Amino acid sequence: MKNMIKNNTQYMKYIYSTLILLSFAWIGDAEEKNKNQVIQLSAKADPPGQMKFAQALIKAKAGVPIELIFKNPDLLQHNVLILKPGTKDKVGALADAMLTDPEALKKNYVPTSPDILHSSKLINPGGSETLKFTIKKAGDYPIICTFPGHWRLMNAILKVEN
Numbered sequence: 001m002k003n004m005i006k007n008n009t010q011y012m013k014y015i016y017s018t019l020i021l022l023s024f025a026w027i028g029d030a031e032e033k034n035k036n037q038v039i040q041l042s043a044k045a046d047p048p049g050q051m052k053f054a055q056a057l058i059k060a061k062a063g064v065p066i067e068l069i070f071k072n073p074d075l076l077q078h079n080v081l082i083l084k085p086g087t088k089d090k091v092g093a094l095a096d097a098m099l100t101d102p103e104a105l106k107k108n109y110v111p112t113s114p115d116i117l118h119s120s121k122l123i124n125p126g127g128s129e130t131l132k133f134t135i136k137k138a139g140d141y142p143i144i145c146t147f148p149g150h151w152r153l154m155n156a157i158l159k160v161e162n
């Protein structure tokens, strides 16, 4: 009997130490997740049809994974493209040129260009898409919507800082 109690105590010690280790692992995991930067971007919708993003400037840290949640509460379709710094007009001109491309809709109105770092699909009214990416170098990265006729108004800056 005495032996059994001793075993029991050892068993409980084992259980406790396992629980403590598990909770450390859980805390570690939660901290890891907090390292992601969740950024909200939205099409302006009040009043509808403004062809603008609700945010003119969003900030992020260089080298930290970004989760960009793009929501479209507007009545128009929109997409979102992240561009290399200083290439807004260049990519915008390519977007304008897509008006004569019969495949444009199929391509979600995303032109082909090495200056486009990331892009979403064409998002319907009420829809959303999350883009996941990391930007290593600090800079001002243009964000534009390339739905025909939108980019001149519908643009913002993703400011990446060290």
Ligand SMILES: [Cu+2]
Binding pocket: 051, 077, 078, 079, 145, 146, 147, 150, 154
């Ligand atoms: Cu748009």
